Amino acid sequence: MEYLFVPYQPQRLSPQTMAAKAHSLYQLMDGRRSVRQFSDDPVPRELIDLAVATASTAPSGAHRQPWKFVVVGAAETKAAIRSAAEAEEKENYEGGRLPPDWLEALAPLGTDWRKPFLETAPWLVVVFEERYGVDADGAKRHNYYVKESVGIACGLFIAALHNMGLATLTHTPSPMRFLSKLLGRPDNERPFVLFPVGYPAADCVVPDLERKPLSEVLIEN
Ligand SMILES: Cc1cc2nc3c(=O)[nH]c(=O)nc-3n(C[C@H](O)[C@H](O)[C@H](O)COP(=O)(O)O)c2cc1C
Numbered sequence: 001m002e003y004l005f006v007p008y009q010p011q012r013l014s015p016q017t018m019a020a021k022a023h024s025l026y027q028l029m030d031g032r033r034s035v036r037q038f039s040d041d042p043v044p045r046e047l048i049d050l051a052v053a054t055a056s057t058a059p060s061g062a063h064r065q066p067w068k069f070v071v072v073g074a075a076e077t078k079a080a081i082r083s084a085a086e087a088e089e090k091e092n093y094e095g096g097r098l099p100p101d102w103l104e105a106l107a108p109l110g111t112d113w114r115k116p117f118l119e120t121a122p123w124l125v126v127v128f129e130e131r132y133g134v135d136a137d138g139a140k141r142h143n144y145y146v147k148e149s150v151g152i153a154c155g156l157f158i159a160a161l162h163n164m165g166l167a168t169l170t171h172t173p174s175p176m177r178f179l180s181k182l183l184g185r186p187d188n189e190r191p192f193v194l195f196p197v198g199y200p201a202a203d204c205v206v207p208d209l210e211r212k213p214l215s216e217v218l219i220e221n
Contacts, residue, residue: 061144
């Protein structure tokens with residue numbers, strides 16, 4: 001078997017252009033926040049498609065691209081997802097399923113079991129990790145570094161949305177098995193993250209959080 005290689009020579013930029021681009025992307029991304037209050041203003045579907053296309057450029061273990069992005073816009077499906085998510089989250093927040101230290105860590109975010117944004121946001125994008133592939137003949141195909149790959153794709157998805165002025169929340173209404181059933185996904189897929197997507201509500205507020213300084217996250221060695 002012969003494998004093809006193609007030339008890859010992205011343009012080399014001047015140091016000034018590189019610095020300007022680096023600053024501008026950092027500033028853009030530093031302005032990103034997770035949003036929990038959405039407007040119901042519509043968002044064109046092609047923007048969601050483009051964000052998924054961007055996410056799907058992510059590197060992945062052995063190039064398996066083990067992700068599926070399920071786009072939900074129908075009001076009934078969003079209502080069903082909200083109802084099932086709130087049932088799980090009620091157990092987490094009020095049924096004793098989350099240990100006290102976890103509840104304490106969540107307190108500054110002001111979250112509780114109520115998730116109205118699952119109906120307000122015009123789109124819900126549910127990301128599934130493909131635990132293994134299935135060939136045309138039904139044979140199982142191993143996927144590699146699935147969580148790492150899907151996590152990177154989700155990061156690109158979030159960045160793509162933010163870059164076009166849309167907001168999202170990385171939402172994990174745990175356990176998320178209900179999403180497989182509600183969205184009719186096959187056994188080889190497992191829910192990974194649920195992203196409501198839209199514009200922030202006019203009265204949206206976000207927790208006053210600080211990010212760690214570079215000195216805490218960048219280690220010289
Ligand atoms: C893997 C992961 C799971 C998360 N799950 C939830 C969630 O279920 N509900 C929620 O309100 N926020 C969730 N978040 C959002 C975080 O609370 C948020 O990213 C963090 O507080 C920092 O805020 P920022 O995104 O505005 O910078 C999650 C974030 C990540 C990365």
